[in-house]
Amino acid sequence: MPRIVYVNGRYLPHRYASVHIEDRGFQFADGVYEVIAITNGKLVDIEPHLDRLNRSMGELNIDLPVPRRAFGFILREVIRRNRVTNGSIYLQITRGVAARDFTYPEGLRPSLVIYTKSTKKASIETASQGHAVVSQPDIRWARCDIKTISLLPSVLAKRAATEEGVADAWFVNEESIVTEGTSSNAWIVTTTKELITRQTDNFILSGITRQTILKLASDAGLTITERPFSLKEAMQATEAFTSSSTALVKPVIKINGVQIGDGQAGRVTRQLIEHYLNYMDNSF
Ligand code: PMP
Numbered sequence: 552m553p554r555i556v557y558v559n560g561r562y563l564p565h566r567y568a569s570v571h572i573e574d575r576g577f578q579f580a581d582g583v584y585e586v587i588a589i590t591n592g593k594l595v596d597i598e599p600h601l602d603r604l605n606r607s608m609g610e611l612n613i614d615l616p617v618p619r620r621a622f623g624f625i626l627r628e629v630i631r632r633n634r635v636t637n638g639s640i641y642l643q644i645t646r647g648v649a650a651r652d653f654t655y656p657e658g659l660r661p662s663l664v665i666y667t668k669s670t671k672k673a674s675i676e677t678a679s680q681g682h683a684v685v686s687q688p689d690i691r692w693a694r695c696d697i698k699t700i701s702l703l704p705s706v707l708a709k710r711a712a713t714e715e716g717v718a719d720a721w722f723v724n725e726e727s728i729v730t731e732g733t734s735s736n737a738w739i740v741t742t743t744k745e746l747i748t749r750q751t752d753n754f755i756l757s758g759i760t761r762q763t764i765l766k767l768a769s770d771a772g773l774t775i776t777e778r779p780f781s782l783k784e785a786m787q788a789t790e791a792f793t794s795s796s797t798a799l800v801k802p803v804i805k806i807n808g809v810q811i812g813d814g815q816a817g818r819v820t821r822q823l824i825e826h827y828l829n830y831m832d833n834s835f
Contacts (some may be wrong), residue, residue: 555632557625557665559616562632565666574662575655576645578595580701582662583607584643587626588796590672590831592636594626595796599759604642607698613646616661629665637672638706639797640665673799673831678824679816681802682718684793686782687711689722689730689754696753706735719793721785721806728779730754731783735801736761739780740790741817750777759796760827767826782806790817799831800824 555569575581585604588595601622607613617625626640647659671677687708708720712733721737721740722730729737730749738757746768751757768775785791791803791811800823802816811817816824 552634554666555629557629557663559662559664562628566679568664568666570645570662570664573647573651574645574648575659576643576649576662576700579653580611580699580703580706581611581655582643582645582700583697583698584699584700585611585644586796587640588799588831589630589635589638589640589667590629590834593800594623594630594640595831596759596763597623597626600761600796603698603757603759604644609780610694610697611646611699613644613661616663625665629667633669635669636669638669640667645679645700656721673828675821675825675828678799678828679802679821681804681814681816683805683808684719684721684732684803685712685715685717685807687720687725687730687733689724692721694753694779695730695755696751696757698756702734703711708733717805721782721793721803723782724754727781727783729782729785731756732795735745735793735798737784737785737803738764738792738794741784741789742787742789744774744789744819746773746775746819747780748775748777749779758794758796760796760799763830764794764800764823764827764829766822767830771822771826773822786811788812790820792816792820792823800827 554565587600587601643664645662647661691704712720786806786809788813793801802820804814
């Protein structure tokens with residue numbers, strides 16, 4: 552069965568799916584994206600994802616390529632045509648095609664590309680497997696709240712992590728504060744069992760998984776504080792994890808070579824993994 556990709560109104564086999572060389576996404580990374588998890592064939596948190604997409608586009612003054620209500624239909628159609636049960640769907644909107652120039656003309660037709668990725672359904676066991684991270688300087692811009700396709704700092708930080716033999720990196724700013732992961736939000740649990748994640752502002756992406764976990768953690772009666780935490784504090788934490796639509800709740804068991812807790816997913820992290828997997832299972 553060929554993989555099917557949606558490109559500007561057409562459902563094309565993956566190998567024929569392409570965009571113009573003067574698409575501003577290709578030339579300037581002038582575009583935005585979303586990644587939404589799929590569980591049991593259902594989209595997880597589609598409305599908050601579409602809200603964030605809308606906001607990102609508003610901030611960059613890119614028009615909607617199709618009306619908002621059409622997104623749900625197209626996303627589900629791509630899932631159906633690819634027979635995806637578990638995995639994720641990638642959606643990218645760029646400003647459109649124009650002769651290469653930093654200034655852009657009015658009235659461009661935005662490009663819309665959507666495709667899926669199938670993965671095995673996460674279980675408590677697979678989701679609880681932790682990984683190590685290293686810190687990397689946060690060299691990104693001051694609008695990390697916009698989910699743009701301009702991801703070079705994350706590419707370089709992940710590459711640096713790979714070279715150090717670990718799975719991922721956490722960005723740390725000039726004040727030694729952990730901002731977030733290369734493609735995830737960062738969390739720690741303190742010795743006093745306080746769950747901490749950085750508050751949202753223009754220096755991090757407001758993760759949809761982050762929002763959902765905050766709600767699940769609050770429902771579970773956990774003590775939560777949204778505040779900056781330093782790299783030092785993270786390295787002394789009893790638990791650490793990241794959150795994202797693709798990695799879900801991912802235990803972080805080593806930071807810069809220092810073991811966190813007992814080197815396995817901690818109690819609070821496990822509890823949140825369980826709650827989050829249940830939450831995903833109840834998506835509709
Ligand atoms: N921060 C960054 C920089 C990211 O790229 C992502 C995932 N795209 C996240 C956080 C997590 O966002 P979400 O939970 O919506 O996947």
